[in-house]
Amino acid sequence: GDSVTQMEGPVTLSEEAFLTINCTYTATGYPSLFWYVQYPGEGLQLLLKATKADDKGSNKGFEATYRKETTSFHLEKGSVQVSDSAVYFCALSDASPEKLTFGTGTRLTIIP
Amino acid sequence: DVKVTQSSRYLVKRTGEKVFLECVQDMDHENMFWYRQDPGLGLRLIYFSYDVKMKEKGDIPEGYSVSREKKERFSLILESASTNQTSMYLCASRQGPWGNQPQHFGDGTRLSIL
Numbered sequence: 001g002d003s004v005t006q007m008e009g010p011v012t013l014s015e016e017a018f019l020t021i022n023c024t025y026t027a028t029g030y031p032s033l034f035w036y037v038q039y040p041g042e043g044l045q046l047l048l049k050a051t052k053a054d055d056k057g058s059n060k061g062f063e064a065t066y067r068k069e070t071t072s073f074h075l076e077k078g079s080v081q082v083s084d085s086a087v088y089f090c091a092l093s094d095a096s097p098e099k100l101t102f103g104t105g106t107r108l109t110i111i112p
Numbered sequence: 113d114v115k116v117t118q119s120s121r122y123l124v125k126r127t128g129e130k131v132f133l134e135c136v137q138d139m140d141h142e143n144m145f146w147y148r149q150d151p152g153l154g155l156r157l158i159y160f161s162y163d164v165k166m167k168e169k170g171d172i173p174e175g176y177s178v179s180r181e182k183k184e185r186f187s188l189i190l191e192s193a194s195t196n197q198t199s200m201y202l203c204a205s206r207q208g209p210w211g212n213q214p215q216h217f218g219d220g221t222r223l224s225i226l
Binding site: 004031036042043044045046049094099100103104105 | 116152153154155156157160170202204211212214215216217218219220
């Protein structure tokens, strides 16, 4: 079945550091890929998405490229801020389009 | 912007009670979903509905049921609450059945079963 594997957290970085959160997936078809972010006390918000190979999703300085050859969708940001502290979820939508398959989430803390 | 509203942020109930969690969306979306979120497990799909009065089981439907009498409202029911149903519950909606469309989430209900 479909699955998403994210790097284990928690991740702690200093402000203005470079961020990478790794995400790899297993799917039978050609999935759409998503990154969601959950700020403390809130629900999940869509951060970015990519629907086909080599697409790059971007939003709020975050980027992720859909790499079919490595089945990856790593999240990157060049200079993180304290306000980026949150839990980040990688997800895919595949042959069962009704369903999103989520990774376990990566908690990110940014220190001033 | 899509607004998905869950009726309670925090709820405390007792074992054996029948519990209702309510969710309303304001964008005329066809699809609605209920997930539970647990540390180390991510989000797991309980039930979803692709239209009024229609429902499909997700990955972990045992102990739960749902109701969708109106398009904007999707209710999750714990028939006889148990302590292992203590969790964060998240409702989501999506415009249609297409996988490349994002789901929009409410703020969640943190449910404690004592």
